[in-house]
Amino acid sequence: MKKIVIQNPNLNHGELAGHPIELSPESALRRQELIGKRLAVQVSPLPGEGLPDLFLRAVIRNGYQLSSTAWRLLPGGTYRSVFAHRNFVDLHFDDQTMADFLGTPTGAADVEPLRYSRLSNGVFSFFGAATKISNLAAHRRVSPRFLAQSGYQKAIWSFLPIGFDPANREYLLDRCPVCNVELMFGPTLGLCFCHGCVDPNDPTKGIVDLREHPQELVDLESYENLDFACSLIDPALDAKRDATRSLHPDLRIVERGQIFEFIAIIGRLLDEADGNRGLTSVSPSSLHNATAAVRDWPSGVMEVGDKISRCLEASGL
Ligand SMILES: [Zn+2]
Structure with missing residues (x-):
């Protein structure tokens, strides 16, 4: 020693x-x-x-x-x-x-x-x-x-x-x-x-x-989707939880970390569609919208996909 x-x-x-x-x-x-x-x-x-x-x-x-x-x-x-x-x-x-x-x-x-x-x-x-x-x-x-x-x-x-x-x-x-x-x-x-x-x-x-030096707080009308997304990954929450059980049967077979990754990818695309490229973190509003889309699988993801495509085409990307 x-x-x-x-x-x-x-x-x-x-x-x-x-x-x-x-x-x-x-x-x-x-x-x-x-x-x-x-x-x-x-x-x-x-x-x-x-x-x-x-x-x-x-x-x-x-x-x-x-x-x-x-x-x-x-x-x-x-x-x-x-x-x-x-x-x-x-x-x-x-x-x-x-x-x-x-x-x-x-x-x-x-x-x-x-x-x-x-x-x-x-x-x-x-x-x-x-x-x-x-x-x-x-x-x-x-x-x-x-x-x-x-x-x-x-x-x-x-x-x-x-x-x-x-x-x-x-x-x-x-x-x-x-x-x-x-x-x-x-x-x-x-x-x-x-x-x-x-x-x-x-x-x-x-x-x-x-x-x-306290920082600003996230300001959204509802925090239910943010809480859902964070519950997939935050170790401070109950380890026995599994929020994926509330998802569409198609998604219940996917591990919770992968569900979060799916949400994060959609969230980053939404940020890009909104003109916010290269953010370190997904913005709370996009995390909220991406989570809502996944929770409304499959139609929610298709709708948000259409929005992303329209915005990216309009911006020439
Ligand atoms: Zn300093």
Whole structure:
């Protein structure tokens, strides 16, 4: 086990004191057994949190400013210049090793449901839903309102087709509102802070608190279709749910991740037909309309297909 050095924990940032592991005889015993294997300050997965999010929170709680520094402490961990959700597909650490390193209270069972398993070329399992690896963001996207309320980040924020938090419907922030730097997983001054805006008197302290920059909320007449679409993919929701059961029998045989992909493709075409090309995420209004079309299969999809064709022809595409 390599020597672990705690580097200037950011006590003022709150993460070090936040979300402590619940004390019990079992957790105390495991804490003792893991001495020499785990980070000094343990973490436990929170609802909706992905393994990269959990790892980053552990990094921050243990006072590191670079995820790659902590990564190298893992058995067999090598330097990584890029650190993001995509790095967690094809992890070569087993669940037990990662759980022991993070000091999660139960062990391998804490990590297993969070693991991103590759299903085929370019496709992986996102909490049980098959989806494209390219759907994972290479940077950090956050909901400032959720951060202010709950103090941790959720895996669904890294899922590019959805540009808002499915629970509070706040548009996600992916750049510092002050210096405009893209938020990262690598260098960090805390989950709630921009890593580029640094206190000149203390290089470990961020001065732009993202929680103080709430974003607009999605504004639609009805949220039923958005909720339906998000329920197909959001790990924060009940894992036993399966909204596809309410779809036309033709579509019930299709896995929920693929249904979401179908909706997202239609949504992106609707955005293009509306003149909004190259958006990172599907706009909420197009996600709403695409979901409504799929829920009204087959006529709904045919109607929306006609609309897309007319608009693209009119614009010369
Ligand atoms: Zn900044």
